[in-house]
Amino acid sequence: MAIAHPQTRQFESFVRNLSYARKMVRAGQALEVLSPKGIDTADFYRAAWVQSIAALEHWVQEEVLRRVAEEAAKDDPDMPRKLRDYPLPLHCVEQVQRGDTTTAEVVAERVRQDIARQTLQNPDAIAKVMALVTDVKVWREGAKWVNRWNQYRTSYDEKRLRGQYVLLLRRRNQIAHDADLIDGDLKQRRPIGEPDVTDALNWIERIALALAYALEGDASKPPAHPIPAPALTENSEAQVEINQASTE
Template sequence: MAIAHPQTRQFESFVTNLSYARQMVRAGQALEVLSPKGIDTDDFYRAAWVQSIAALEHWVQEEVLRRVAEEAAKDDPDMPRKLRDYPLPLHCLERVQRGETTTAEVVTERVRQDIARQTLQNPDAIAKVMALVTDVKVWREAPKWINRWSQYRTSYDEKRLRGQYILLLRRRNQIAHDADLIDGDLKQRRQIGEADVTDALNWIERIALALAYALEGDASKSSGHPTSTGASEAPVGDQLHID
């Protein structure tokens, strides 16, 4: 089943960053055949895994900032509760009153500063920042999309999808923080192969896409693709294929 990508600059950037990771996998495969001395070709797979997680985290940050700017510019009382109650320092409000900036610009910049101080390295952190732009529980909604795309051959729920992402994060952390060394060993590293990392990259893309759709609301009521401002159904080619 082909799933349309949201046509926003933020998601296009995610797809581009993920393609870099896929290129690393192909490079690893090519070098594996040559078996060059002094090069651990598995490192290409490890780098791809780390890159894919970074791509998702970057998309979350930029997507939230885009939506914050749009919501703040609307000045709509029905904006998401967390954004409506977002605290602003007095000096920011004074700048708006003096006409030096707009409310939307101030709010967006403050959110950008706050997100920059956070790490989006677990499902709770992602849910927290996305709560600024939606009242939907994104990790509860995202699995519904995955099940729908698989024509209900799967039965993912919030717990299982969070668990899947945590497993991906755990391996990324082992690579990034522990050089992927086996616990208690200073030389031997965990095994990794093309199939492992390709499956991980596919899951990262699937999770990001499900979160993007979840931002739009209830899967059971949606027409099937994101309809947010600036987004439209993707043309053929900009799609995720789920078998």
């Protein structure tokens, strides 16, 4: 059963980008049956893995920018601490004083420029940028949501959820930076199959949802609408780890 998705353009874009990755998986499956000469059908699975991570990173960036613009426009003293203390260059302050722009517009643009220079390729980077729009520890709160969706049959905490994402990132980096070649070998690549990448894509979606819900509120409080529990057990994480270990 699917978890209710946030109804924002940013998350809809994430879902659309993730669907591209799923289409790559289906294309790989179709070609695998045909066994065409000269084509490594596993490359479709590798491309899907890379695409899914890119989809999550893009969503994090766009979601933070949306929320920064909203928070800055409110001019609320209760805005998140990191955003309240966000430094602005003097020339930006002068632009506001001259009436050339507004404080909200200047802050949103400065954050956009700063984020564009960053990479969101690890849990710490994601937590840092999300701290601009929430004082909540997003990975810790996200882990609570994962457990809640699974009716507490799982026992994720911040460390385990971060670790799950690191495993996915590690394989993405092997694909993107090392051509997925086995260490010390210039020809042979690490094996990858449809079950591996499908499980990875499901985890990417689950992590994005957990972070999105963490931005919205406390997992210990009843949600406004019932949330159906997705299919996830402790064995699901173990299988990802087994698959990852088998490729290293």
